[in-house]
Amino acid sequence: MLKLHDVTKTYDGKSEVTALTGITLTIEPGEMVAIMGPSGSGKSTLLNLLGGLDVPTSGAIVVAGQDLAKENEKDRSLFRRSKISYIFQAYHLMPTLKVSQNVALPLHLAGVSSGEITRKVARVLQEVGLETRSNHLPDELSGGERQRVAIARALITDAPLLLADEPTGNLDTARGEEVLSLLRTIHREHNTTIVMVTHDHHAASACQRLIKLRDGRVEGDSAIGGGK
Ligand SMILES: Nc1ncnc2c1ncn2[C@@H]1O[C@H](COP(=O)(O)OP(=O)(O)OP(=O)(O)O)[C@@H](O)[C@H]1O
Numbered sequence: 318m319l320k321l322h323d324v325t326k327t328y329d330g331k332s333e334v335t336a337l338t339g340i341t342l343t344i345e346p347g348e349m350v351a352i353m354g355p356s357g358s359g360k361s362t363l364l365n366l367l368g369g370l371d372v373p374t375s376g377a378i379v380v381a382g383q384d385l386a387k388e389n390e391k392d393r394s395l396f397r398r399s400k401i402s403y404i405f406q407a408y409h410l411m412p413t414l415k416v417s418q419n420v421a422l423p424l425h426l427a428g429v430s431s432g433e434i435t436r437k438v439a440r441v442l443q444e445v446g447l448e449t450r451s452n453h454l455p456d457e458l459s460g461g462e463r464q465r466v467a468i469a470r471a472l473i474t475d476a477p478l479l480l481a482d483e484p485t486g487n488l489d490t491a492r493g494e495e496v497l498s499l500l501r502t503i504h505r506e507h508n509t510t511i512v513m514v515t516h517d518h519h520a521a522s523a524c525q526r527l528i529k530l531r532d533g534r535v536e537g538d539s540a541i542g543g544g545k
């Protein structure tokens with residue numbers, strides 16, 4: 318599903334920062350992987366590269382058979398829309414749109430018909446247990462509910478790859494547990510490949526494999542026997 322070969326990412330700015338150095342790794346279809354590491358170790362940078370939100374300075378990234386580094390911006394964004402969904406720590410919901418409209422956004426962008434959108438929105442809201450909240454605004458929801466809306470929005474395109482940056486980072490233990498259990502269910506039922514950045518060992522233990530980053534390098538990569 319994902320192959321990285323000798324990937325390096327350097328940010329130019331006032332001072333040059335090398336966020337990733339020589340990352341080589343493969344993630345198979347259907348794996349559920351946790352990425353951990355100290356703050357600044359390059360976790361979000363890695364996730365952004367995997368999601369095609371940014372390009373590596375050098376090295377190759379192949380996602381679902383496609384070399385992302387070789388694509389232009391337009392092709393990359395088309396590819397991203399169909400193959401990859403993203404869950405952010407801070408939810409990134411549109412405050413003026415109702416839950417159902419937030420969830421429908423990726424399909425609107427893809428030009429899907431309104432009948433199909435209505436059907437799919439109903440399906441994914443049910444999947445995350447929010448069918449009774451479809452007319453609410455994000456402000457009217459709890460943090461855990463907002464994250465479930467973000468997950469519903471990620472699910473709606475049926476993308477085979479789900480990337481999550483600290484999906485439980487803003488939630489208390491109980492709400493975080495609900496989100497983790499939802500991700501595990503998605504993984505089991507849709508065989509979605511999930512890559513999740515987390516600071517939380519408990520969240521990582523929901524995964525089958527743990528990749529540890531330190532100073533932009535892979536420090537450890539091992540099976541941890543969680544998941545399913
Ligand atoms: N847009 C940017 N421009 C310059 N430097 C950046 C940029 N984004 C990240 N960095 C730097 O790259 C390094 C890795 O950042 P990254 O956000 O990937 O870390 P992280 O592991 O996700 O940390 P955290 O756990 O705090 O979210 C850091 O030193 C950071 O300061």
Ligand SMILES: [Mg+2]
Pocket residue numbers: 360361362
């Ligand atoms: Mg980060």
